[in-house]
Amino acid sequence: MIQEKFIITENKPLNAKIMLMRLSGNAPDIRAGQFINIKIDGLFLRRPISVCDYDGNEITVIYKIVGVGTEKMSKMRVGSALDVLLPLGNGYDLSCSGDKPLLIGAGVGIPPLYYLAKRLIAQGKKVTALLGYHSGNDVFLRGEFWRAGARVLAVTSDGSLGLKGRVTDHMADIDYTHFYTCGPEGMLKGVYEKSVTSGQFSFEERMGCGFGACMGCSCKTITGYKRICKDGPVLFKEEILW
Amino acid sequence: MVDTSVDLCGIRLSNPVIPASGTFGYGYEFAELYDINMLGTFSFKGTTLQPRFGNPTPRIAECTAGMINSVGLQNPGVDKVISEELPRLSRFFNKKVMANVGGFSIEEYAECASRLDKCDIVGWLEINISCPNVHGGGMSFGTSPLAAAEVTRAVKKAVNKPVIIKLSPNVTDIAAIASACEGEGADGVSLINTLLGMRIDLKTKKPIIANRKGGFSGEAIFPIALRMVNDVYSAVKIPVVGIGGVASAENVIEMMLAGATAVEVGAANLVEPFACKNIIEALPLTMEKYNINSLSEIIGGANG
Ligand SMILES: Cc1cc2nc3c(=O)[nH]c(=O)nc-3n(C[C@H](O)[C@H](O)[C@H](O)COP(=O)(O)OP(=O)(O)OC[C@H]3O[C@@H](n4cnc5c(N)ncnc54)[C@H](O)[C@@H]3O)c2cc1C
Ligand SMILES: Cc1cc2nc3c(=O)[nH]c(=O)nc-3n(C[C@H](O)[C@H](O)[C@H](O)COP(=O)(O)O)c2cc1C
Ligand code: FES
Numbered sequence: 001m002i003q004e005k006f007i008i009t010e011n012k013p014l015n016a017k018i019m020l021m022r023l024s025g026n027a028p029d030i031r032a033g034q035f036i037n038i039k040i041d042g043l044f045l046r047r048p049i050s051v052c053d054y055d056g057n058e059i060t061v062i063y064k065i066v067g068v069g070t071e072k073m074s075k076m077r078v079g080s081a082l083d084v085l086l087p088l089g090n091g092y093d094l095s096c097s098g099d100k101p102l103l104i105g106a107g108v109g110i111p112p113l114y115y116l117a118k119r120l121i122a123q124g125k126k127v128t129a130l131l132g133y134h135s136g137n138d139v140f141l142r143g144e145f146w147r148a149g150a151r152v153l154a155v156t157s158d159g160s161l162g163l164k165g166r167v168t169d170h171m172a173d174i175d176y177t178h179f180y181t182c183g184p185e186g187m188l189k190g191v192y193e194k195s196v197t198s199g200q201f202s203f204e205e206r207m208g209c210g211f212g213a214c215m216g217c218s219c220k221t222i223t224g225y226k227r228i229c230k231d232g233p234v235l236f237k238e239e240i241l242w
Numbered sequence: 243m244v245d246t247s248v249d250l251c252g253i254r255l256s257n258p259v260i261p262a263s264g265t266f267g268y269g270y271e272f273a274e275l276y277d278i279n280m281l282g283t284f285s286f287k288g289t290t291l292q293p294r295f296g297n298p299t300p301r302i303a304e305c306t307a308g309m310i311n312s313v314g315l316q317n318p319g320v321d322k323v324i325s326e327e328l329p330r331l332s333r334f335f336n337k338k339v340m341a342n343v344g345g346f347s348i349e350e351y352a353e354c355a356s357r358l359d360k361c362d363i364v365g366w367l368e369i370n371i372s373c374p375n376v377h378g379g380g381m382s383f384g385t386s387p388l389a390a391a392e393v394t395r396a397v398k399k400a401v402n403k404p405v406i407i408k409l410s411p412n413v414t415d416i417a418a419i420a421s422a423c424e425g426e427g428a429d430g431v432s433l434i435n436t437l438l439g440m441r442i443d444l445k446t447k448k449p450i451i452a453n454r455k456g457g458f459s460g461e462a463i464f465p466i467a468l469r470m471v472n473d474v475y476s477a478v479k480i481p482v483v484g485i486g487g488v489a490s491a492e493n494v495i496e497m498m499l500a501g502a503t504a505v506e507v508g509a510a511n512l513v514e515p516f517a518c519k520n521i522i523e524a525l526p527l528t529m530e531k532y533n534i535n536s537l538s539e540i541i542g543g544a545n546g
Binding site for chain 1: 264265266267270271272274275287295296299300301302303304305306307308309311313316450460461509511512513515516
């Protein structure tokens with residue numbers, strides 16, 4: 001982990017509640033599924049956000065405005081500096097993807113899967129992305145997955161775009177060797193129950209530090225206690241206690 | 243050259259800055275960032291006789307200029323700390339460390355402290371008496387002078403190294419409790435532990451912390467901590483370690499003027515991982531700015 005100042009080069013809305021922020025600076029190597037912890041002026045705790053894309057010295061994050069911190073982030077100006085701790089967490093293990101990995105995400109669980117998709121595709125894997133949104137108006141990143149070379153299946157709750165229902169309703173129709181997932185806990189649990197292969201889940205927890213020092217984010221797993229921020233956020237299906 | 247060194251219960255510290263228990267783990271995460279040998283020492287995660295998972299999550303809630311935690315003393319238990327954590331620590335930390343001890347009965351405190359007392363790397367035993375007494379209706383040992391005295395007596399009997407009793411601020415008269423500990427031979431006191439606090443999520447209308455409430459700490463508590471340090475300093479002769487909201491070299495100096503011999507830094511480490519390094523590096527210039535040649539000479543200066 002390092003502490004680094006990044007310059008905001010872009011901060012734009014993708015839809016009513018979701019923003020994309022691009023940061024430029026001295027980024028160390030980042031693995032798919034890792035996150036950064038952002039200092040926000042006037043707030044005590046940093047805000048953990050997953051890396052959506054990374055290319056050496058530029059980091060992209062996509063965040064949803066849900067409270068005071070993300071609200072402040074949405075008002076940050078291009079050109080201003082951001083104090084960031086990174087890279088944090090274990091990230092996804094790409095080595096067990098098999099030939100046909102399935103990426104399952106919903107809402108702001110989708111962004112970290114984009115960087116993962118790019119990495120897997122670069123390794124010659126046939127990636128399917130099953131992406132869940134509320135409605136057609138909320139859709140973001142779908143085109144980027146497609147342009148990166150993934151087969152994309154969008155699912156909306158109201159059926160206004162793509163398939164109708166929940167992402168977990170459509171898993172059975174897909175042939176996959178391993179899965180990677182990130183999203184709301186209810187969806188993760190659904191994936192846990194419906195999945196027919198091994199896979200990896202990315203979890204969220206309220207964090208004090210984000211780098212393993214405070215035990216604020218611990219959870220129990222089959223292999224013992226784990227800190228979501230340091231030993232996670234990615235856990236394998238086989239170690240999850242549900 | 244200014245002199246930042248202080249003497250804490252017979253052990254010389256190159257500077258008074260000590261990361262507080264529970265905010266520095268066993269040092270590894272920070273050792274990856276900077277050479278932690280620059281610290282005066284640090285107090286490791288509260289250790290109990292048995293392993294503990296601690297409380298359910300969410301354990302963390304944000305507050306204005308601070309945070310609430312309800313970790314619940316998660317730790318691998320004293321035997322694992324001694325067999326795994328301390329040997330690993332000794333590979334990159336060549337100073338004496340402060341062993342923070344938690345307990346739920348008098349016997350447990352004494353037994354846990356006695357096992358840590360035998361470890362070479364341990365310099366001091368810091369006894370956290372904010373834990374609930376399972377035999378005392380769950381009331382914390384730290385809220386009664388009698389119970390605090392009892393813990394002190396039992397621990398002092400069980401160990402040879404200096405014993406620092408870490409006091410709870412959730413009391414009406416913290417100086418009376420400090421005096422009770424001094425009366426049983428405590429070598430020092432450290433204060434304050436966290437203040438009981440609570441936050442409610444307006445969206446769910448329920449407490450944010452799974453255990454409803456937790457310990458409030460961070461910059462917001464500095465004035466309260468400073469006042470309590472001064473109250474205790476005025477009441478006892480043993481060294482006082484000042485804790486609570488410290489985030490700058492100025493705060494360290496202020497704590498020492500109030501009566502602290504050394505100063506612990508807690509929550510600041512979590513949000514600013516280089517906090518202690520930055521404070522230590524800023525100390526000499528800050529001392530010069532305020533015409534201070536030697537930190538040990540200013541202890542309790544505000545009372546003079
Ligand atoms: C590892 C990880 C990766 C994440 N990646 C993303 C991402 O890529 N995009 C995105 O939009 N969101 C992501 N989140 C969630 C994001 O951290 C929260 O939405 C954000 O912290 C909310 O801050 P706020 O001040 O706007 O909300 P508030 O509700 O005002 O925040 C109050 C406190 O609660 C914490 N908090 C609130 N919601 C969450 C949550 N869901 N998870 C953890 N802490 C929370 C905040 O950090 C803050 O400390 C991630 C969370 C984690 C743990
Ligand atoms: C996440 C967290 C965990 C803590 N764990 C312990 C502990 O195990 N033992 C202890 O004596 N104090 C513990 N504390 C209290 C701190 O050591 C310190 O007394 C308190 O936080 C006040 O200092 P601060 O305002 O600088 O944080 C903890 C504090 C925090 C924030
Ligand atoms: S948030 Fe501090 S250990 Fe995970």
